[in-house]
Amino acid sequence: MDSKNLGFLTRQVHAGGSKDALGSAIVPIYQTSTFKFKNADHGAACFSGEEDGYIYTRIANPTIDALERAVANLEKGYRGIATSSGMAAITTAYLTFLGQGKHIVSHNALYGPARGVMESVFSRFGVKYTYVDTTDLESVKKAITPETAMIYTETPANPTIGISDLKKLADIAHGIGVPLVVDNTFCSPYLQRPIELGADIVIHSMTKFINGHADVVAGMIVTSNKEYYDMMKPVMVNMGCNMDPHQAYLVHRGLKTLGIRIDRAQESAVKIAEYLENHPKVEWVKYPGLKSHPQYELAQQQMDGPGTMISFELKGGLDSGKRLMDNVKLILLAVSLGGVESLIQHPASMTHSKISHDKKIEAGITDGLVRLAVGIENVEDIINDINQALEKV
Numbered sequence: 001m002d003s004k005n006l007g008f009l010t011r012q013v014h015a016g017g018s019k020d021a022l023g024s025a026i027v028p029i030y031q032t033s034t035f036k037f038k039n040a041d042h043g044a045a046c047f048s049g050e051e052d053g054y055i056y057t058r059i060a061n062p063t064i065d066a067l068e069r070a071v072a073n074l075e076k077g078y079r080g081i082a083t084s085s086g087m088a089a090i091t092t093a094y095l096t097f098l099g100q101g102k103h104i105v106s107h108n109a110l111y112g113p114a115r116g117v118m119e120s121v122f123s124r125f126g127v128k129y130t131y132v133d134t135t136d137l138e139s140v141k142k143a144i145t146p147e148t149a150m151i152y153t154e155t156p157a158n159p160t161i162g163i164s165d166l167k168k169l170a171d172i173a174h175g176i177g178v179p180l181v182v183d184n185t186f187c188s189p190y191l192q193r194p195i196e197l198g199a200d201i202v203i204h205s206m207t208k209f210i211n212g213h214a215d216v217v218a219g220m221i222v223t224s225n226k227e228y229y230d231m232m233k234p235v236m237v238n239m240g241c242n243m244d245p246h247q248a249y250l251v252h253r254g255l256k257t258l259g260i261r262i263d264r265a266q267e268s269a270v271k272i273a274e275y276l277e278n279h280p281k282v283e284w285v286k287y288p289g290l291k292s293h294p295q296y297e298l299a300q301q302q303m304d305g306p307g308t309m310i311s312f313e314l315k316g317g318l319d320s321g322k323r324l325m326d327n328v329k330l331i332l333l334a335v336s337l338g339g340v341e342s343l344i345q346h347p348a349s350m351t352h353s354k355i356s357h358d359k360k361i362e363a364g365i366t367d368g369l370v371r372l373a374v375g376i377e378n379v380e381d382i383i384n385d386i387n388q389a390l391e392k393v
């Protein structure tokens with residue numbers, strides 16, 4: 001049941017489905033590191049690619065394959081490559097296309113370590129980078145050099161919620177013959193499918209919406225074509241940042257309710273964003289569902305819904321934000337997002353703390369910015385919790 005023509009909710013339940021001999025309804029956990037060959041010739045044929053058999057779980061495993069097929073189907077891509085974490089997916093993409101003297105043009109408001117690893121590690125191997133605001137296409141064009149080998153963005157961006165125009169970024173990337181890589185973590189394929197908009201590679205931290213239950217760290221790469229898949233898969237295998245079968249089973253279990261979890265949380269997020277925007281103690285709110293969002297029109301075209309992530313700043317900046325975070329009772333003061341529980345965190349001192357102050361300010365990550373990840377609790381309870389905490393500010 002991998003038909004791409006079925007509806008999203010149907011595909012999230014059935015795509016990648018079980019093919020085992022016993023007819024298991026759910027893909028079993030093949031908790032094995034290695035697979036027996038029928039004979040020496042069969043082993044050699046599996047290694048040469050003449051036969052399609054399983055060899056070793058770092059290379060491929062039936063439980064992991066099923067999840068890769070499912071996410072690739074939902075993203076309308078060619079194939080998926082599951083990884084141990086979202087960061088492993090990102091570094092696999094970097095390692096595939098970048099190297100000595102190569103250059104990346106990337107968004108200045110990325111998940112902190114996605115930028116930090118470039119500046120602290122990849123730079124040691126001669127990789128060059130330019131961080132610009134990819135919501136501004138002119139700054140992307142100006143940053144391109146003859147060595148540019150990848151354009152990379154996150155949309156909506158973590159934590160500024162800026163929206164970059166994927167169709168136009170894909171045109172820019174293809175104009176210079178390089179891939180557009182898009183981190184689609186904040187939307188999941190339920191709300192945005194970058195490959196349909198022209199992107200070549202989609203990255204997920206499946207730790208977030210796809211797993212959805214704050215109990216697994218996991219990543220996924222989906223490529224639009226075989227050429228990129230054949231380039232990236234050996235990098236993942238040889239760097240050893242593969243997923244584990246038990247991890248794959250849990251993520252696949254979470255995936256089956258992705259759309260209904262997002263629908264529920266998104267309905268609440270719209271109300272919470274409106275509540276915050278109208279609150280006298282709030283300075284500004286950034287949420288793609290509010291007309292005040294600078295890329296509101298683009299969000300309407302590119303995304304199937306505004307999502308569940310809200311950034312805002314209180315009057316009084318950081319001190320007020322801290323009082324809010326210290327006084328919430330239901331909402332968890334914790335990093336991460338996309339789970340069933342609502343979470344609040346402070347990017348400048350937490351997820352983005354390794355980025356220098358100047359670079360954070362340039363990217364719009366102000367000291368007072370607070371990020372709220374809306375969960376699936378009753379919306380009245382979430383608003384009441386924010387309200388009682390705001391009374392203490």
Ligand code: LCS
Pocket residue numbers: 085086087088111114154158183185186204205206207217218219335336337351
């Ligand atoms: N991409 C985005 C957009 C993310 O938000 C994260 C993690 C990653 C990639 C990395 O994925 P991981 O390796 O953790 O699976 N974001 C986090 C955050 O905002 N708070 O805690 C983690």
